[in-house]
Amino acid sequence: MSGPSGPPIVSVTGGADGIEARYTDIEHLAALFDDAGDGLRHDAWEDKALAINGDLLESSILSPGSFADAEGAVIAATVGPHGLAFRAVGMEADALSMQVSVGLLRASDDLARQAMEVLDYGAGYLLGASLPLLGLAGLLGGTALILGNPALAAYLAAHPEARDALLDGAVEDLEGFLEDHPDLVQHLVNGGGGLIDGLLGDLPPAVREALLDELGLDPFHGTTNDAAGDLAGLFGDTEVSVTPGAVDPRDLSAPGSLEQLLDNLGLTNTGADGEIDIQRIGEGDDARYIVNLPGTDSWDDDAGDARDLTGNLQLVAGQDTAYTRGIMEAMAAAGIPPGAPVMLVGHSQGGMAAAHLAADPDFQGGYDVQHVVTAGSPTAQVPHIPSNTQVLSLENSGDLVPLTDGEDNPDEPNRTTVVFDGRTGSIGENHSMDTYSAGGAAVDASDDPSINHALDALREDGFLGSDDSTSTQSYTIAREP
Structure with missing residues (x-):
């Protein structure tokens, strides 16, 4: 799969057209068959009562032949070999067969994963x-x-x-x-x-x-x-501090495409260590918020950086970090109202933090986390994200960082993972924001059903393609000495 622009797309898993979504569709179909079978069986016994209707029984004296024909027709239509009851059993058997098949397929997938x-x-x-x-x-x-x-x-x-x-x-x-x-x-x-x-x-x-x-x-x-x-x-952990970031905030435009969204994240990535951007699109009750989260700044755990080696290890382990705590403090400082629509966009450790927060019930309880977009981030360590949040993850096939969770991302209807071939010959460049912006262009040009569903949802929720006014606030997250 490839589009007219950007690197070729290697694979798309999960999302609206993924395996789990199809399993769920089969289960829904099985439920419909089961309900229809219940209805037919009920109708069969209701209609069978016609065979002992008083008026019909009295007619047997006057016209024994027609009475016998009527009785036979009722029995055949209700409990006969081609009647409603027979069809009800057939539909319920089909429903059970579909449910068992999906169960066996899921068990097989889980067994293969455990064996690996x-x-x-x-x-x-x-x-x-x-x-x-x-x-x-x-x-x-x-x-x-x-x-x-x-x-x-x-x-x-x-x-x-x-x-x-x-x-x-x-x-x-x-x-x-x-x-x-x-x-x-x-x-x-x-x-x-x-x-x-x-x-x-x-x-x-x-x-x-x-x-x-x-x-x-x-x-x-x-x-x-x-x-x-x-x-x-x-390495232990420390308290976190959150302070206003850049004196001259980055002027992030409302993104019209996934490529432009990742370009904005690239601009945030040029800021000082620990800086994040919170972009508001729209005004008042219609405002939506995009939180841009760059990746690791330092591998030195004594430097005071919130985005360091300790944070990476903690996120792979599914733990809170100084970075995730700082993000929540920065969002509160930015005045994002409770229940406001939010999208988290992260590169590398920033995407790990975004997925971790999206799976946190306390965080979900404070905001309407509608979307998460990750670029070059290992997120398989987050086994489940609530269905109200749509996750779109981009991975470069030549980038080693998304592999550091050791597994493929879960195949869920609300989690779409796109792998593109953006190999450059350099481990560092394979992980760069420029490479992932190019991957975003390929996603924009794709006709894959799961991708289209994810992008359509981003547009419908006003995070892509909006012409509303925007403003940006920057915050710096650091470990306390």
Whole structure:
């Protein structure tokens, strides 16, 4: 699938035309068949009563032949082999067959998912247990290569540019391999719990127990989410502060398309660390609010950034973060009234935070969260989002970040995931906002039913294509020292 503009679309899952939506349609059809069968059976017994109608019985004396014909016709039409009761049983049998089929299909899907979880955990465990030996073998092999070839060692020492080129070539080869094998990366990440357990399990029992006690780690991590939560606990958490952001707020126009919506998010992304934008479209009771949420600013957990490594680990584990708490404080400071229509738009960690908030009953209770749009964000760790919220997730097939949840996004009628082929040869560029804006253009041009339903809903709710006035407020979210 591809449109006249933007990179080609590789796959579309979930949404109005997804598998779960079709399962739900079959269940609705089964319910209609079951109700119709109940109605026919009721009518059959009501009509069968005509056979013992007093007037009809009295007519048997005057005209035995016609009475017999009438009795036969009533019986045939109601409880006969082609009558209402027979058809009622057939319709109810069809309803039961559809319900059982959907149940079996869902059970099969769940069984396959659980089997893959077990396989990925086992692969991760074996890798974790083998890493010390693999690392030693790699070190010895590299040392042997250099010692066994003194001329090469001397040349690299005298020509650092050659050494750098060799390293650059190795990095480029690695980037190309990861781009071409995203499924492998996803399975490796999904085995993260097993990897941690394998590393710990290879230690002497006394050392292992002492380390678990000292760090406060659990002895078993069944999933990557469990491992992320345990690791996040090592860094701790702090309070958050929210202050007005840019002195000159970014002038974000009302987006006319998904590409323009992501362009606006790209502008927010150029702000200072921790900044978010809250855009109001319309006035008074008709106002809608778009909250733009950029991704990770720093991998240094001592820098005071709310968008850091700790936040990523906490979100994968399904925990609140300084960032999500700061977003809620910023929305309150912006004066968004309770129950107002809201759309959360996030890149990378910003999309993770958006999905997390959309699944939070307290957050949903404060606002009418109508839409979430994510770009390059792992969101499968959020298993369910209320049906009143439509989620549109964009993932670049060459981007490793959306794979760090270890699983595909859930296939739900209100969650549409679009994977496009925007590979650039660079891991960083594959994750950039420019790449995702181009992906937005491809989505705008698509004729896929699930995509069209998602975009139509964005337009109907006034978040795309509005000519209403707009204003933007910026806020900076930071960890307290």
